[in-house]
Amino acid sequence: xxxxxxxxxxxxxxxxxxxxxxxxxxxxxxxxxxxxxxxxxxxxxxxxxxxxxxxxxxxxxxxxxxxxxxxxxxxxxxxxxxxxxxxxxxxxxxxxxxxxxxxxxxxxxxxxxxxxxxxxxxxxxxxxxxxxxxxxxxxxxxxxxxxxxxxxxxxxxxxxxxxxxxxxxxxxxxxxxxxxxxxxxxxxxxxxxxxxxxxxxxxxxxxxxxxxxxxxxxxxxxxxxxxxxxxxxxxxxxxxxxxxxxxxxxxxxxxxxxxxxxxxxxxxxxxxxxxxxxxxxxxxxxxxxxxxxxxxxxxxxxxxxxxxxxxxxxxxxxxxxxxxxxxxxxxxxxxxxxxxxxxxxxxxxxxxxxxxxxxxxxxxxxxxxxxxxxxxx
Numbered sequence: 357x358x359x360x361x362x363x364x365x366x367x368x369x370x371x372x373x374x375x376x377x378x379x380x381x382x383x384x385x386x387x388x389x390x391x392x393x394x395x396x397x398x399x400x401x402x403x404x405x406x407x408x409x410x411x412x413x414x415x416x417x418x419x420x421x422x423x424x425x426x427x428x429x430x431x432x433x434x435x436x437x438x439x440x441x442x443x444x445x446x447x448x449x450x451x452x453x454x455x456x457x458x459x460x461x462x463x464x465x466x467x468x469x470x471x472x473x474x475x476x477x478x479x480x481x482x483x484x485x486x487x488x489x490x491x492x493x494x495x496x497x498x499x500x501x502x503x504x505x506x507x508x509x510x511x512x513x514x515x516x517x518x519x520x521x522x523x524x525x526x527x528x529x530x531x532x533x534x535x536x537x538x539x540x541x542x543x544x545x546x547x548x549x550x551x552x553x554x555x556x557x558x559x560x561x562x563x564x565x566x567x568x569x570x571x572x573x574x575x576x577x578x579x580x581x582x583x584x585x586x587x588x589x590x591x592x593x594x595x596x597x598x599x600x601x602x603x604x605x606x607x608x609x610x611x612x613x614x615x616x617x618x619x620x621x622x623x624x625x626x627x628x629x630x631x632x633x634x635x636x637x638x639x640x641x642x643x644x645x646x647x648x649x650x651x652x653x654x655x656x657x658x659x660x661x662x663x664x665x666x667x668x669x670x671x672x673x674x675x676x677x678x679x680x681x682x683x684x685x686x687x688x689x690x691x692x693x694x695x696x697x698x699x700x701x702x703x704x705x706x707x708x709x710x711x712x713x714x715x716x717x718x719x720x721x722x723x724x725x726x727x728x729x730x731x732x733x
Contacts, residue, residue, distance in 0.1 A: 383695070390703070393703045395451045403427050403455070403459075403462075404430045405710070411708060413651055421469025422473055423710070424462070424467075424479070425478055425479045433716050434715055434716075434718075437722040439490070466479045468518065477526070481552040484508055484511045487511070508561055512564075515567065518537060519570065520540070522570075524543075524570065525549045526588070527542070542589075543587070551615050572621060580595060604642070604658055606659075609632045610673075614674045617629065633675065636667070643664050647661050648708070665705075668720070669720040699714075
């Protein structure tokens with residue numbers, strides 16, 4: 357009984373407030389503080405993030421390729437956040453310009469680190485999202501726009517090249533280490549790629565329908581009747597493992613649901629989106645108790661800290677898919693939750709990952725709050 361009571365106390369202490377309303381006047385200043393943090397933490401090179409901040413529990417990251425991937429993905433997320441903010445201050449615009457130059461110069465060099473470490477897919481996916489935004493803001497500058505189109509097409513091509521044999525995408529290949537990865541696709545990795553590819557398609561870029569179809573099939577194979585999702589296809593014989601239960605799926609279900617919804621899966625109805633948004637807020641402690649823990653999947657239900665801001669960002673995309681009136685209460689609750697987690701320096705972070713975590717966490721939080729700010733207008 358004592359252990360049970362202690363467990364409940366820990367869970368409640370870890371959980372941000374599930375309900376409540378954000379003060380609309382607080383949302384914009386929080387976003388601005390997050391943007392200021394990103395501007396201040398930009399590297400001299402123009403990128404965001406580095407391998408300099410290490411610990412004894414670093415994840416597997418073969419150099420230099422793994423860090424090329426982490427830096428590219430983090431830089432892309434930061435660029436997307438700064439562009440979406442529409443902040444016209446000179447320092448912000450200068451940070452975007454410097455980040456854009458770094459991304460355009462280094463993105464063509466991004467490849468997988470080793471046969472078994474395919475972290476580059478994160479870089480390809482989030483680079484597409486950043487480049488789509490840069491392309492949209494390059495109207496009237498045809499030479500720049502053409503360069504962005506070339507880069508976007510190349511990143512789509514790399515996603516075609518690195519598609520798993522069974523469909524979808526993975527960040528590890530511990531199977532055969534083949535040219536076309538033989539690893540089992542994690543549902544959320546494929547969802548990340550599909551969301552990025554949908555942004556590219558909506559912007560007028562050619563996305564091969566067959567890779568989308570195979571990616572969707574991979575996610576659907578991992579979907580359980582309650583719209584929780586397996587961690588990866590390799591878990592199909594262990595569907596009730598803790599990480600595959602609803603509490604362990606909180607950070608994945610949002611991404612998988614919106615990816616399938618965007619590409620036309622009729623099973624992901626408004627009712628499904630609302631149900632999982634309700635679960636996200638009501639059971640937020642399952643995600644939050646893993647926040648800032650240094651070991652992946654050490655929290656209850658094998659939740660890893662890095663799912664926290666990732667999951668909330670894709671939840672915000674789920675809100676965008678709803679009718680504005682239906683989405684407004686969720687945006688308000690999301691804003692209240694994130695405002696309470698902002699650090700003193702203006703950042704948000706959920707998992708110590710070298711020197712990338714504050715940057716990507718802040719970018720995810722800013723992108724999420726920008727959608728929540730609609731309730732403040």
